[in-house]
Amino acid sequence: MGLTIYLGSKLGEWLDVKFNNTDQLYYKIVSLIAVFIAIASVIYQVLQLTNKDSDD
Template identity: 45%
Template sequence: MKKQNYSKKPLNKALQLSGAGLQMGLTIYLGFLLGKWLDDKFQLTFLTETITLLAIFLAMFSLIKQANKIND
C-alpha cells in the first residue's frame, strides 16, 4: 500500500489566522483599557476613543501583515 502524503498546510494557515484574530481582539481591548485608564487619571474624555481607534488601526495593520506573510 502507498502512504499518502497529507499536507497540513491549510490547517496550519487556519490556526495562524485564528491566532491573528485573537491577537487583534486583544490589541483593541488593551487599547480601550489604556484609554479608559488615561481618561480617568487625567480627567479627560477623549482618550478612550482616540487610543481605541489607534489600536484598531494597529490591529488591522498587523493582521494584514500576518495574512500576507502566511500566504507567501
C-alpha cells in the same frame, strides 16, 4: 486582534481617569489607534502566509 483593541480601550479609559477628561477623548483616540494596529497586524500576517505559500 480582540486583545489589542481591548487593551487599547482600557489604556484610554485609564488615561481619561488619570487626566480627569470627561469627554472620553483618550478612550476614543487610543481605541482607534489600537484598531488600526490590530488590522495592520492581521494584514501583515496574511501577507506572510501568502508569501510563504507562494514560495513552495
